[in-house]
Amino acid sequence: MTAALRNGVRVRGLRRVFGDRTVLDGVDLDIAPGEFVALLGASGSGKSTLLRALAGLDGSGSGEVDVPGGRAVVYQEHRLLPWSRVWSNVVLGLRGRDLRERAEAALAEVGLAARADAWPLTLSGGESQRVALARALVRTPDLLLLDEPFGALDALTRLNAQALVADLWAEHRPAVLLVTHDVEEALLLADRALLLAGGRIAREYTVGLPRPRSLDDPEFIALRRDLLDGLGVRAVATAKETR
Numbered sequence: 080m081t082a083a084l085r086n087g088v089r090v091r092g093l094r095r096v097f098g099d100r101t102v103l104d105g106v107d108l109d110i111a112p113g114e115f116v117a118l119l120g121a122s123g124s125g126k127s128t129l130l131r132a133l134a135g136l137d138g139s140g141s142g143e144v145d146v147p148g149g150r151a152v153v154y155q156e157h158r159l160l161p162w163s164r165v166w167s168n169v170v171l172g173l174r175g176r177d178l179r180e181r182a183e184a185a186l187a188e189v190g191l192a193a194r195a196d197a198w199p200l201t202l203s204g205g206e207s208q209r210v211a212l213a214r215a216l217v218r219t220p221d222l223l224l225l226d227e228p229f230g231a232l233d234a235l236t237r238l239n240a241q242a243l244v245a246d247l248w249a250e251h252r253p254a255v256l257l258v259t260h261d262v263e264e265a266l267l268l269a270d271r272a273l274l275l276a277g278g279r280i281a282r283e284y285t286v287g288l289p290r291p292r293s294l295d296d297p298e299f300i301a302l303r304r305d306l307l308d309g310l311g312v313r314a315v316a317t318a319k320e321t322r
């Protein structure tokens with residue numbers, strides 16, 4: 080097997096049916112090793128269903144799903160255990176030596192080294208999401224699955240979290256699938272943005288802009304308009320209205 084196949088994603092003809100509803104109807108998707116892909120689509124279009132299939136959390140679909148063994152998921156809710164200290168949450172389920180040191184190193188990467196001994200309930204929403212990111216990072220995933228990880232954060236915290244993810248991705252270069260409703264977020268972070276509609280990847284947008292990206296860049300603005308059109312949002316709408 081080539082390194083590309085080992086560390087990337089290859090999905091062919093993925094179908095997933097719930098009752099009489101076909102949510103995924105032949106999804107083909109490739110993510111190269113180290114590539115950052117954003118997945119957009121209307122509510123209920125099947126984004127989370129696809130992400131769950133890649134995470135290995137739903138084996139009931141049909142079709143081919145080849146994903147790397149090393150995967151980590153970050154959800155919209157942090158899913159930290161309130162009765163375990165922050166560092167312990169980060170390495171939850173891991174075995175081996177130096178767990179505390181590994182947790183601290185991951186927490187340092189998200190700027191929370193000082194909170195290693197804190198209880199999750201004493202953290203803000205943004206801090207909790209950063210701990211969730213540290214919990215993913217400590218597993219050194221080849222594939223990082225992000226299911227609207229910033230969806231519940233206020234606008235400022237969200238911008239900071241996006242910048243943090245951009246930095247962490249540049250440093251570690253996992254393949255990433257980011258599910259988001261936020262067109263600007265997709266265009267700030269991703270190499271490609273995919274539109275899920277009708278149970279398939281209906282459109283694909285290559286984001287060839289240099290990083291770090293600027294919201295004011297005319298090419299960024301043009302791409303944003305294209306994506307909003309693809310999503311069926313009126314061209315006059317601002318990105319904010321799509322959230």
Ligand SMILES: Nc1ncnc2c1ncn2[C@@H]1O[C@H](COP(=O)(O)OP(=O)(O)OP(=O)(O)O)[C@@H](O)[C@H]1O
Pocket residue numbers: 097102120121122123124125126127128129
């Ligand atoms: N376990 C399940 N049982 C039955 N129906 C399900 C199940 N999981 C998802 N669905 C249905 O599949 C469809 C797609 O859901 P999914 O959560 O993947 O959409 P989504 O694009 O992520 O939506 P949103 O943007 O609102 O989060 C929805 O109609 C949902 O009700």
